Amino acid sequence: MTASCDILVVGGGIVGLAAAFRLLESRPGLRLVLLEKEGALARHQTGHNSGVLHSGLYYKPGSEKAKLSVSGLQEMLAFCKAHGIAHDQCGKIVVATSEAELPRLEDLWRRGNANGLLGMRRLSAAQIKEIEPHAAGVAAIHVPQEGIVDYPAVSEKLGELIRRQGGEIRLNARVQNLAAAANSEWTAQTTAGAVRARFVITCAGLHSDRVVKAAGQKPGARIVPFRGEYYKIKKERQHLVRNLIYPVPDPKFPFLGVHFTRLIHGGIEAGPNAVLAFAREGYRWTTVNLRDLAEALLFPGLWRFLAAYPSMCGYEIRRSLSKSEFCRSLQKLVPEIRAGDLEPGGAGVRAQAMTANGKLVEDFHFEEQPGILHVVNAPSPAATASLAIGRRITEKVFERLQEPAK
Numbered sequence: 001m002t003a004s005c006d007i008l009v010v011g012g013g014i015v016g017l018a019a020a021f022r023l024l025e026s027r028p029g030l031r032l033v034l035l036e037k038e039g040a041l042a043r044h045q046t047g048h049n050s051g052v053l054h055s056g057l058y059y060k061p062g063s064e065k066a067k068l069s070v071s072g073l074q075e076m077l078a079f080c081k082a083h084g085i086a087h088d089q090c091g092k093i094v095v096a097t098s099e100a101e102l103p104r105l106e107d108l109w110r111r112g113n114a115n116g117l118l119g120m121r122r123l124s125a126a127q128i129k130e131i132e133p134h135a136a137g138v139a140a141i142h143v144p145q146e147g148i149v150d151y152p153a154v155s156e157k158l159g160e161l162i163r164r165q166g167g168e169i170r171l172n173a174r175v176q177n178l179a180a181a182a183n184s185e186w187t188a189q190t191t192a193g194a195v196r197a198r199f200v201i202t203c204a205g206l207h208s209d210r211v212v213k214a215a216g217q218k219p220g221a222r223i224v225p226f227r228g229e230y231y232k233i234k235k236e237r238q239h240l241v242r243n244l245i246y247p248v249p250d251p252k253f254p255f256l257g258v259h260f261t262r263l264i265h266g267g268i269e270a271g272p273n274a275v276l277a278f279a280r281e282g283y284r285w286t287t288v289n290l291r292d293l294a295e296a297l298l299f300p301g302l303w304r305f306l307a308a309y310p311s312m313c314g315y316e317i318r319r320s321l322s323k324s325e326f327c328r329s330l331q332k333l334v335p336e337i338r339a340g341d342l343e344p345g346g347a348g349v350r351a352q353a354m355t356a357n358g359k360l361v362e363d364f365h366f367e368e369q370p371g372i373l374h375v376v377n378a379p380s381p382a383a384t385a386s387l388a389i390g391r392r393i394t395e396k397v398f399e400r401l402q403e404p405a406k
């Protein structure tokens, strides 16, 4: 039997959940179904990230990332306060470790100001020590807005509120196909039965391009999975890091570089790096999915990317395989850290959209078909920005349905 609803959301990560939550908040009584292929929510990017509340420091002024992370941070903080979710606006420092990085630090300062961040401070080498006594650098920026949070707890709470508002969440329901019907509705065939909807929103993270294809459209970009691996700092050495210590990122890549992160439930993580994963859900080197790997290797964009940045790709592989190489990059930020202070941590896989000419899609990216909105690229800081992305999706959906969002 085919179930029927007004809105169907595909994907139970933080973006799909936030979209469903905002839709129901805006229109109580809406018949909404959310489908998730796993047996629980937040099993992929949302449950494997650094848990950082980003402020909007890095992003190009005017971009969706800049706009939605600045407002999204405020929305996430308000949500956490309202629902008692563990978080701490502890602030972070971005450290230039050589004179050569100073112009890029200055660019960040300009971007942060252009994006409306208040209270940022420039730090001298001596002032860095006042905030992070064991960090070293020639200069830094202190960003007081940034913080840490428990994103899986946010996701669980969103799930609870969706159900409370009358939405249905179906787990173990993988969407296999999306077919348009004559009356402009869509039918999703899933591993847990069919669902018909007036409007579909897809937020499938590492499979976002495949879901676009499953709806009969050629995606404008391909998802390439980049694994990010972490180490944990041993308990007796955790005093080396108070909160968040970040390097100055390389502007050519959307990844922020290995950094130190205090975790909201205790402990310090170092990472993540960025290596090509051999499976879209490949959390280890040994996890290989032949379909994922073949698709990646047959994608000309990946070869163009590798050809454009061979030394960076080689370095990332070496750093992934060598703890001492990984430690050397951490020592630039905290010179006292030793390889012996690091023990293996977890890993996450980033769903990074790439175009056929080998360019990484930096901004959040949506694609549309009549009656469907696909979230194709929602990389970091989409967890921070999720409630603002959900609001943006809500506006778009009601605009398409020609009903004002309330």
Ligand SMILES: Cc1cc2nc3c(=O)[nH]c(=O)nc-3n(C[C@H](O)[C@H](O)[C@H](O)COP(=O)(O)OP(=O)(O)OC[C@H]3O[C@@H](n4cnc5c(N)ncnc54)[C@H](O)[C@@H]3O)c2cc1C
Binding pocket: 010, 011, 012, 013, 014, 015, 016, 017, 035, 036, 037, 038, 041, 042, 043, 044, 045, 046, 047, 048, 049, 050, 051, 052, 053, 054, 173, 174, 175, 176, 203, 204, 205, 206, 207, 208, 211, 228, 272, 347, 348, 349, 350, 351, 378, 379, 380, 381, 382, 383, 384, 385
């Ligand atoms: C290593 C790492 C560190 C990061 N650090 C941060 C950070 O500190 N702060 C921050 O803001 N962001 C961070 N991010 C980014 C952030 O985690 C993501 O932007 C965010 O989680 C994306 O959420 P999502 O819902 O789009 O994707 P996901 O969480 O991946 O959810 C997508 C869901 O769709 C489901 N799905 C896929 N295909 C189907 C299908 N066919 N049918 C049904 N369900 C399907 C999947 O099972 C999955 O649950 C990080 C990401 C990584 C990988």
